[in-house]
Amino acid sequence: MRSARALAREFVGARVVLLALAVYMVAFYVIRGLIVGPGHPIRLAPPNGLAAVLVVPMTFAGFYFIGIFTFGLSGDLAARESIYPRRLFTLPLTNAALAGWPMLYGCAAMSSLWFVAAAVARIVGADVAVPWIWPMLFCAATIAWMQALTWMPYGVRGLRVVLAVIALAAIDMVVFAAVNLHVANATFVALLAPQLPIAYLVARYGVARARRGEVPDWSWLFRQGRERSGERTRSADVSRTFTSAFQAQCWFEWQSHGRTLPALVALVVPVELLLLFIPGNDTAPIVFEVVFIALLSPPFLAVFAAPHMAASSASPYMARRPLASMDLVAAKLKMTVWSTLAAWALVIIFICGALLLSGRMAVVVERLRTGSEVTGTLRMIAVVVVLLVALVASTWKHLVQSMCVGLSGRDWLIKGSVLAGLIALLALWPFIDEVLRNMKVQGVVWNALPWILAAMVLMKMIAGGCVAIILYDSRLLNDRALVAGAAAWLFAVVAMYGVLVWFADSPAIPRYLLGAVAILNVPLARVSAAPLAFEWSRHR
Amino acid sequence: MVVRLRGCAADERARISDQRVSATSICALPTPIPVEFASSLQQSDPVIHIANLTRRFGAKTALNSVSVSMPRGAVYGLVGANGAGKTTLIKHVMGLLKAEGGSVRVFGLDPVADPVGVLSRIGYLSEENDLPGWMTVNDLIRYSRAFYPRWDDTYAEELRNAFALDSAAKIKNLSKGQKARAGLLVALAYRPELLVLDEPSSGLDPIVRRDILGAVIRTIADEGRTVLFSSHLLDEVEEVADHVTMLRHGTIVLSAPLADIKAAHSGLSLDEIFISTARA
Secondary structure (H helix, E strand, O other): OHHHHHHHHHHHHHHHHHHHHHHHHHHHHHHHHHHHOOOOOEOEOOEOHHHHHHHHHHHHHHHHHHHHHOOOOOOOOOOOOOOOOHHHHHOOOOHHHHHHHHHHHHHHHHHHHHHHHHHHHHHHOEOOOOOOHHHHHHHHHHHHHHHHHHHOOOOOOOHHHHHHHHHHHHHHHHHHHHHHOOOOHHHHHHHHOOHHHHHHHHHHHHHHHHHOOOOOOOOHHHHHHHHHHHHHHHHHHHHOOOOOHHHHHHHHHHHHHHOHHHHHHHHHHHHHHHHHHOOOOOOHHHHHHHHHHHHHHHHHHHHHHHHHHHHHHHOHHHHOOOOOHHHHHHHHHHHHHHHHHHHHHHHHHHHHHHHHHHOOHHHHHHHHHHHHHHHOHHHHHHHHHHHHHHHHHHHHHHHHOOHHHHHOOOHHHHHHHHHHHHHHHHHHHHHHHHHHHOHHHHHHHHHHHHHHHHHHHHHHHHHHHHHHHHHHHOOOOOHHHHHHHHHHHHHHHHHHHHHHHHHOOOOOOOHHHHHHHHHHHOOOHHHHHHHHHHHHHHOO | OOOOOOOOOHHHHHHHOOOOOOHHHOOOOOOOOOOOOOOOOOOOOEEEEEEEEEEEEOOEEEEEEEEEEEEOOOEEEEEEOOOOOHHHHHHHHHOOOOOOEEEEEEOOEOOOOOHHHHHOOEEEEEOOOOOOOOOEHHHHHHHHHOOOOOOOHHHHHHHHHHOOOOOOOEHHHOOHHHHHHHHHHHHHOOOOOEEEEEOOOOOOOHHHHHHHHHHHHHHHHOOOOEEEEEOOOHHHHHHHOOEEEEEEOOEEEEEEEHHHHHHHOOOOOHHHHHHHHHHO
């Protein structure tokens, strides 16, 4: 049992999260009972605002558990070497203990998570009868397989991520298919229970190999191609020099972080587009729904890519570059533009390829032709172009808007902002749900909308003004650059306003609303604060 | 300038001892090519001037009213026990830390207000080699030379050959010693006016340590260049330093030319002086 205690110390964070969740659930129960009252039921299918308050922290805790119990939070997921911490290999423990105890803790934590969620759902009276046993087994099997796959050494870099995604998707697909087919609980248990010992054996094998330092080398698969391209690269390298330090920094940023978003897109979007190849998925609504999901993926994935792009930039190595902070940040911003464009080039290639190969292109062309007959060809083309530009801009915005937090290099600020975002989401969701459900509340919000928007615009302008003053005072930007930046921002706002007026020219939609939407959507304060954040991190 | 070279062969030592050192004198490293040294400083101006520098981390005072002035052309040894404040002092010189009290001037410039002006003239190597692991040695050279107009391609190539670094090898696949050599290459190849070495030899084998010492000598071989060298290995400091500053609990307890220190301590080695000062 000494080994169990030794390894349990590695997962103190999970215990804290479980305890925090328990406290949260009690608080939720009390608040619901005393303040909200029984008039607001918890609806799980589809979830209403009150259910979201329950579901969102559970989901985050689940992802956190996967991260902490696989040791994925502290290791390089894409590396060929096992992610299992090497320092634990020197402990006087068997491979069975090294694999078994963390797996047991992970399974217990994930199952407890479901147990707590199901218990709370029953106590507070949800509309759906939440099952107990098989979801607990499902949670345990998920984390067990994640552990087994992440602890295994691989012969090719990145293969771990691909296999983990495939495994997660496979488990989910089997379970969701079983749910849709109304399979009996006993069948679920029969499907899921044997996976635990199999995952344990795979994990033990992976840990044993990692402990012996065995890392397979499958580079021979690519050697021939690499040798050919290597020859080309070497001959090119001799003559390739950077014309300026800024150009070198842009190259550095692209090589370090630029390919993250395109890689995520290349991993996710083709899987989404596979839906087009399923027989029967050839009606216009389904085809457009699949294409729409693929189009929404880059902005969504940019949220996950953004922290990776900013975090390592606050390193001492970057701080020692003999380049002005403004230029270092500008190189990063330029990289985000290229990264966004590369991701979108991939999305367009994937969508066109999938539509052509699946034979669904005709459906899209037909629907666009119908649309152009109604609205006019020029307007239809403009709609498509503006939609694409908006999505591309949204992707870039998601990449850069939290950059100032990551560039600060302060761990407490990064974690605090994530927590603040989560709390804001939890606080706003029931309110939004209430607005959507209650016509009376909708009326109140609509009447107060000018004031709400005016307050938001005012806050944004004050924040932008403060950042500009600090930038000028700290001599990071001169007055000319500040004026040029302000003019560029104003131009973007006016352009967006013009497009919005063109699209939504209706007496029902007041112009001030469109103006406020344009002002609030064009990034200002947070992007401008990025050089300040980097400067703060550079000279601590 | 007198430089002691205990680690070299006797005939080599005899050849170079008590005379201005040339880079060929040690370790078979390539000959430095004299370059025009354009410094904005006057000969008498200190390269580093620190006045009453104070820095606290929470309740702990890392540096307590430290004042140091380092003249041009000297090898300055910075010694002290773990946690004495050596790295904190060097980080202030590099502009990575902002002075809470007092002032720091490097080449007469504030390294926080003008990081480009200062960093472009400093070569830096630390124990924590944080070069980007994904780069190849060739990438590192290509990338680094873009920042320094005075980068010398021939010299860089000579260093790469002398250090036996494979240009196609990735940094992350290099051994600790090879990483230190790669760091040394990019710190030296633009012939910096000031070479800052923060515990560069810790955990490295004697061959790499010899290369680092060679780098110190190569740097001062070029007229007017300065070295700030912090190390636990006092015999190394003793071999190359003209001036030694000893820190204890963030305070300077000893700062004088090495010859004066040794004269005052009746021929004791720096190791023995360090231990006796630490116990005092």
